[in-house]
Amino acid sequence: MNTDFKPGDVVRHKSGGKNITILRLEEESLAGVTKKVAVCGRFEGQSFHQETIPVEMLEFVDRWFVAGG
DSSP, X not given: OOOOOOTXXXXXXXXXXXXXXXXXXXXXXXXXXXXXEEEEEEEETTEEEEEEEEGGGXXXXXXXXXTTO
């Protein structure tokens, strides 16, 4: 399982769906358990959709170079 994602990576939810781009990675804690999540986004027409997904639920699609990243 690849969880070595970087901002700018194009990923897809393991259950399927559209490709999305990782905007940033964060640590999220709930009830004393910390897990790594990815804040992802994509444009659909002129609308921007953002969602937070646990990294273990993501599949790698492609890597884009992000300056300074």
